[in-house]
Amino acid sequence: MAHFDENAKPFSHQWLNDRLAIDTLKRVLSTEYWIPKNINFLWAMGMVLAATFGLLLISGIFLLMYYQPNTNLAFDSVNYTIMTEVGYGWLWRHIHGVGASVVFLIIYIHMFTGIYYGSYKRGRELIWLSGMLLFVLFSAEAFSGYMLPWGQMSYWAGMVITNLFSGGSLHANGLVEWIRGDYIPGQAFLSRFFMLHVLLMPLVIIGAIVFHFGTLRLPHVNNQDGEDFDFEESARLYKEGKKKESKVIPFNPVFLSKDVFVMGIYFIFFFYLVFYHFEFAMDPVNFDPANGLKTPTHIYPEWYFLWSYEILRPFPTDPGLIAFGFAQVIFFLLPFLDRSPNVAPASRRGLFKFWFWILLVDMIVLTFMGKLPPQGIWSTIGLIAAIIFIALWVLLPIITKLEKKL
């Protein structure tokens, strides 16, 4: 039984401390949560993501007050009611639309930062795995949200993506119908994706974010040199006032001050997009209402799914689906496929340096080809890029095994 100070006034510091251990919480989560000093602005991407998620959540709540999940009303509730009749409805919608796109840009930067600095190894495997889980959850959230305006691209993307579940030659049409709740995307389809988008997915995402933070606490954040040092010792130096000698800084306020500065720059960029350059996040095709009798000339996903779409597309149906499945799960396996003992920036890791940049460029090429019409030279380039992608992952254990210990 804990000791309770009976003289403590309700809600006084002592009173709360007895009941919630607020001093300990504050120490563990903030003032003595040690972060390496040797970091750059890329280490702020986690907080930038949290802030963007916050913007998506808040703007989403406002949109939810007016959105109508009904196939007859959805399109106009978004494009007319929210854009015209609701005060600042357009602002919430643009924040939500731009946020949904930009959040993936930051996720990719965050991911490639982790890959470049080897931040998925030596105790940090769960950080990587929970991060990848978040990537998948955000993808599901983005896809389900994309259905809601019920425009042409919502409808046809919904048709194409749910069709993937037929499994090619397996012809599992029953599964596809079960997912859609109908033979084609209709009211049942819209209602369930609405539920997923506004309830189930956000709940799971919030849980996964907490878990992601949790996985970070013990192994600590990596640093620019992948240096493995004694956090306890550095923390002691810092607390003794030997800040120059110490290799760490407390999360609050020192690390946070840099995070907030980076966030400031990010918000300038973000709101510039919201006010002056939002078209990239709202595809023109989706401003035509859903029409099951009229297939759009070009069907393509949003930019952040293009690379995996292009791994599906250049192959015949069955191998394509297998390649697509491969692309979806392979990033999860990174900590186990990288056989090198080194935690260091890619630039110091021999062949891995080339692996990293080739992967990045290859995924950008795949992204380009995923949007272009699959004809002529574009198909060929897409096929080669898809094969390179698969080859890179097959080669990864070999080239990392050959790597010399630093």
Place this chain on the structure above:
Amino acid sequence: MNKELKILGIVVIFTLILYWGVEPFAHSQMHKHVEGHGLVYDGKADIEEASKAKKEAKEKFWADVKRISSIKGDPVAGEATFAMCGSCHMKNASNMGGVTPPSLDHAGALYDKNFLIALIKNPAMATNVDHKYKDTATHPMGGVMSMVSSDQDIANVVAYLKTKKAGEVTPKEAFIEACSRCHANRYGKLTQLGEIPKTKSNIKTGQDIDRMKYDQKVATEQNALADYLGKLPPDLSIIYRARSEHFLETFIENPQSQLPGTAMPRTGLSHEGMEKVLSFLEETGDPSKPARDALGPWVLAFFVIFTILAYLWKQYQWRDLH
């Protein structure tokens, strides 16, 4: 600091390459590029597109238009001839052969002179939908070919329209007269019959009976249109967001150039007409633009100040770390 800027540079460059590839480049490859012809209606594009069998007829037709264009028209004589047009182009006109004749109150301002000449001479040829008719005289407006047939009469009527029917026109009027016989604009509260009237629920039935009656009339009109054109032309409420402005301009200028075989007639808009119609489409399709332009600078200024303060705080916190 230098290292940070170098990293930022790499991130920015890759982001910009990514953006270029999925937006400007991809879109330039996905849509065929159609050059506009500056709203000059001389039939050049029509003749180029025409099949061998029709080429000659088109060449002759547009040569005739050019000839009539050089004749000086007499607006006073034109007014008398125009009286004949009024028997169809009148207030509360009824549907004729699929379409309700539009009001010509601002025709002189909205439409190009050469186009008007061509339209009176042969409506199907002028609007570039002659492929739909065995005999172009069967076009719903084909009657005009026998009513106003001499070169001088045509020049007179056009002179009349260009002087007396060319008053100031609002974007909404421009859309109603030039587009809304076929295209509704529900965000602009327009149907093929014009502005949607204000109606009220009937207290005895609890239903808006007048609205139902109106909707019935609209349905009849739309049905006639769909029968005539093959399908109901799309509502244009938000077309401004669904197509680029360049597409809209070139499409309106010559629908066949973007969508060969379409039933949509060329509307022959003048520069003023095009500007007004596009401005109405922007109003209904992108209504938040004025609000965005007003609020944007304030929000950005807020975050610039926020960032400066954050930088000062960061410098303060990191002052004795290195």
